[in-house]
Amino acid sequence: MTAAVDAPGLPAVAKTGLFKRWPILRRLLRHKAFVIGAVLFGFILLVALFADWIAPIDPNRISIRNRFKPPDLTHWLGTDNLGRSQLSRVAYGARLSLAIGFAVVVLNAVFGVILGAAAGYFRRLDNILMRITDALMAFPAVLLAIGIAAALGPSSMTAAIALSAVYIPRTARIVRASVLVVREMEFVQAAIAMGASHLRILGKHVLPNCLAPLIVQLTFIFAYAVLSEAVLSFLGLGAAPPTPTWGNIIAEGRQYIREAAWITVIPGMALAATVLGLNLLGDGLRDVLDPRLKISQA
Numbered sequence: 001m002t003a004a005v006d007a008p009g010l011p012a013v014a015k016t017g018l019f020k021r022w023p024i025l026r027r028l029l030r031h032k033a034f035v036i037g038a039v040l041f042g043f044i045l046l047v048a049l050f051a052d053w054i055a056p057i058d059p060n061r062i063s064i065r066n067r068f069k070p071p072d073l074t075h076w077l078g079t080d081n082l083g084r085s086q087l088s089r090v091a092y093g094a095r096l097s098l099a100i101g102f103a104v105v106v107l108n109a110v111f112g113v114i115l116g117a118a119a120g121y122f123r124r125l126d127n128i129l130m131r132i133t134d135a136l137m138a139f140p141a142v143l144l145a146i147g148i149a150a151a152l153g154p155s156s157m158t159a160a161i162a163l164s165a166v167y168i169p170r171t172a173r174i175v176r177a178s179v180l181v182v183r184e185m186e187f188v189q190a191a192i193a194m195g196a197s198h199l200r201i202l203g204k205h206v207l208p209n210c211l212a213p214l215i216v217q218l219t220f221i222f223a224y225a226v227l228s229e230a231v232l233s234f235l236g237l238g239a240a241p242p243t244p245t246w247g248n249i250i251a252e253g254r255q256y257i258r259e260a261a262w263i264t265v266i267p268g269m270a271l272a273a274t275v276l277g278l279n280l281l282g283d284g285l286r287d288v289l290d291p292r293l294k295i296s297q298a
Helices: 002-006 023-030 032-049 086-121 123-137 141-152 156-183 186-193 198-234 246-256 262-289
Strands: none
Touching (some): 023 032, 032 086, 141 156, 186 198
């Protein structure tokens, strides 16, 4: 009875067990934006993971007979100018787009944390590293990614590297700001006075207390990476056709938008739903994890 009073409006499963021991999960379930974002992104993620079952037709299988078929019971999302199944191409495109976004997040989590922690903890490195990040951040993100991708050549790996190089400086700045605050706290100074090594202090005391802003930042970077990857693919700097990505599907269909609008509209809607879902997830995480915005709940 007590749990029901403490957490009104939550599903029954959220009032017991793990949710009772982890109040952050309870607050996240109460956050409407987070729940909506989780549903949107979860749906896209399931489509990407189970593309083989959802769309068993080869996304590159050409059928000129069926070109420009509108959505119907046979072709749920219609076909394109070569008769290829749009359902298969959008589903497999989701897999590649999310894989590139995830790769960018992982690279940011590794190198952004290393650069930010080094700059925030070691005063001698701060000025050097931050001037480098300032130089990279002086360029508009998409233009810098286009320049790097054009120099390296079009491919999925190139897109991941280009987008990582663009967003790592931003992640490093977030981590550095958190490390600068945590480094001056009493428990860190006590560890220094006891003779703990720098790596131990960073790994055990400093970085665990910087996770909240880092997680929020990585969520937004995931959204930016998916959107930017679509831009690179649209411009021919991502995965080379016929490999399906949302960007190159939209690029291929733009010249047929009057005859077959679904070719561009459907992957565009999938891209918008993914970015919206990730942004709502980030907003929810920020509201719950940021102590300046967090509202204490019983």
